[in-house]
Amino acid sequence: MNKKYEKKKMESVVKTELEHMED
Structure with a gap:
């Protein structure tokens, strides 16, 4: 896999995920 x-x-x-949490 490409790190x-x-x-x-x-x-x-x-x-x-952070953007969704701010919602």
Whole structure:
């Protein structure tokens, strides 16, 4: 697996979850 891609994906997921929590 590509670590760089994994990290980017995780950051994306975290960002999305944070945006949902603010709702």
